[in-house]
Amino acid sequence: MTNQLQSFDKDVHLSSRLIIQNASVLTLDEKNNYYVNATVIIENGRFKQILPHGNDFKSTKNDQVIDATGKLLMPSFVDLHFHTAVAKGWNDHLPLWEYLDECWYPSIRALDKEAAYWAAMASYMEAIKNGTGTVNDMYRQLDGLADAADEIGIRAVLSNDVALEEHNLDTLEDNVASFRNHNGRANGRIQVWFGIEWLPLADLELLKRTRQLANELGTGIHIHLNESTSEVDSTMKQFKKRPTEVAYEAGILGPDCVAAHCVHLSDAEIDLLASTGTHVSHNPGSNAKLGNGIARLPEMIKAGINVGLGHDAAECSNFIDMFTVMKFASLIHRAVRQTTEVGKPDDILRMATVNGQKALGHGHELGAIVEGFKADCILIELKNTEFTPLIENDITHLTSHLVFAASGSCVDTNIIDGRIVMQNRKMLTVNEEKVVNEANKAFARIKDKMKVVARDKNKN
Numbered sequence: 001m002t003n004q005l006q007s008f009d010k011d012v013h014l015s016s017r018l019i020i021q022n023a024s025v026l027t028l029d030e031k032n033n034y035y036v037n038a039t040v041i042i043e044n045g046r047f048k049q050i051l052p053h054g055n056d057f058k059s060t061k062n063d064q065v066i067d068a069t070g071k072l073l074m075p076s077f078v079d080l081h082f083h084t085a086v087a088k089g090w091n092d093h094l095p096l097w098e099y100l101d102e103c104w105y106p107s108i109r110a111l112d113k114e115a116a117y118w119a120a121m122a123s124y125m126e127a128i129k130n131g132t133g134t135v136n137d138m139y140r141q142l143d144g145l146a147d148a149a150d151e152i153g154i155r156a157v158l159s160n161d162v163a164l165e166e167h168n169l170d171t172l173e174d175n176v177a178s179f180r181n182h183n184g185r186a187n188g189r190i191q192v193w194f195g196i197e198w199l200p201l202a203d204l205e206l207l208k209r210t211r212q213l214a215n216e217l218g219t220g221i222h223i224h225l226n227e228s229t230s231e232v233d234s235t236m237k238q239f240k241k242r243p244t245e246v247a248y249e250a251g252i253l254g255p256d257c258v259a260a261h262c263v264h265l266s267d268a269e270i271d272l273l274a275s276t277g278t279h280v281s282h283n284p285g286s287n288a289k290l291g292n293g294i295a296r297l298p299e300m301i302k303a304g305i306n307v308g309l310g311h312d313a314a315e316c317s318n319f320i321d322m323f324t325v326m327k328f329a330s331l332i333h334r335a336v337r338q339t340t341e342v343g344k345p346d347d348i349l350r351m352a353t354v355n356g357q358k359a360l361g362h363g364h365e366l367g368a369i370v371e372g373f374k375a376d377c378i379l380i381e382l383k384n385t386e387f388t389p390l391i392e393n394d395i396t397h398l399t400s401h402l403v404f405a406a407s408g409s410c411v412d413t414n415i416i417d418g419r420i421v422m423q424n425r426k427m428l429t430v431n432e433e434k435v436v437n438e439a440n441k442a443f444a445r446i447k448d449k450m451k452v453v454a455r456d457k458n459k460n
Contacts, residue, residue, distance in 0.1 A: 076133025078356025081310030130408025159195030168422030
């Protein structure tokens with residue numbers, strides 16, 4: 001598992017400046033500044049200078065220069081609820097509970113480090129090529145995931161898929177080991193949180209122990225909550241309370257917790273999320289495809305909850321494209337509420353960038369193009385039909401296109417931690433063909449293991 005492109009220098013930003021010239025720049029800073037024909041200087045992995053009228057800036061021979069004429073520079077996306085995908089498109093016609101039992105759990109129980117590594121490589125590559133810079137990835141075999149994230153160059157918050165031991169997933173001990181082995185790796189680009197699969201596979205003791213360990217290690221918690229009506233019913237039967245109420249009782253909720261889905265929330269549960277400062281990952285594409293329903297997004301926002309966006313898993317959405325997630329996040333709510341007063345492009349863009357970084361504890365240095373912030377950003381090609389017509393200096397026209405018209409194929413360049421990881425839609429950190437081939441082989445091996453396990457189970 002070694003880097004296939006030796007020309008990629010992980011420390012390039014330490015020895016040279018990266019100069020982006022002639023760019024339109026959507027900063028998504030607090031004032032929502034938007035510049036046309038600006039120059040942005042990146043040094044030591046951070047935004048050193050933003051020159052709104054930078055056409056006269058003179059670079060030196062040691063600088064790495066990108067001419068961004070006809071392109072938009074904006075913060076890269078945060079996929080706030082992410083599962084590495086090993087089996088995208090496989091038996092994905094089933095509703096959530098049946099899909100979990102027949103496909104998802106068998107596939108991730110059959111994982112080994114090698115398969116997880118190549119599955120993560122393929123998943124992270126698809127994310128990068130569609131404009132994502134940060135993933136909040138709950139999965140298994142974190143040694144393989146951390147190796148992949150380190151090599152490909154993505155920013156990753158990783159968490160194990162923790163459940164009670166009887167369910168043959170990950171344990172809290174597995175998660176502690178992952179934290180000790182990988183938290184802070186790649187100059188801090190990789191972090192490790194605790195992950196809780198969901199309440200039907202947990203008990204109160206496990207949840208309380210998770211909070212205790214997270215506090216001791218100073219890290220966060222990533223959990224599924226209120227995803228489906230069947231989950232709510234199962235939790236009510238098991239705990240005599242609704243899922244978010246159980247999480248609150250166990251101490252799980254808080255400003256260091258990301259709760260994924262939160263589709264079926266009561267008013268009281270919304271209040272609990274808001275009062276504890278818990279962040280929510282809204283995953284509208286996955287929720288729609290699995291038939292789980294539509295989250296109460298306007299109510300969550302009104303309550304003051306910080307909401308980001310996620311694709312969930314490619315097994316249950318079939319894409320790792322935050323442009324598609326943004327469309328769903330606006331259009332679904334406009335349709336069901338029968339109003340255009342929800343899902344406004346500016347709000348949706350911030351969910352996919354600023355809000356996601358805030359949820360992961362990065363809001364003080366990521367999520368916007370601001371001098372001193374870490375340089376995670378993308379260049380988007382504006383000279384194409386998705387952005388035609390475009391009034392150059394009209395930010396409202398631009399953001400409308402970004403949310404309603406654009407797709408991941410518009411992303412030309414992805415810069416993470418000040419390093420160019422993709423340029424001209426070509427990965428600079430990995431051999432794309434090798435990643436695809438090895439990911440296909442990995443799934444073939446996993447599928448064979450799943451067949452053996454299923455056959456043995458039927459015998460018994």
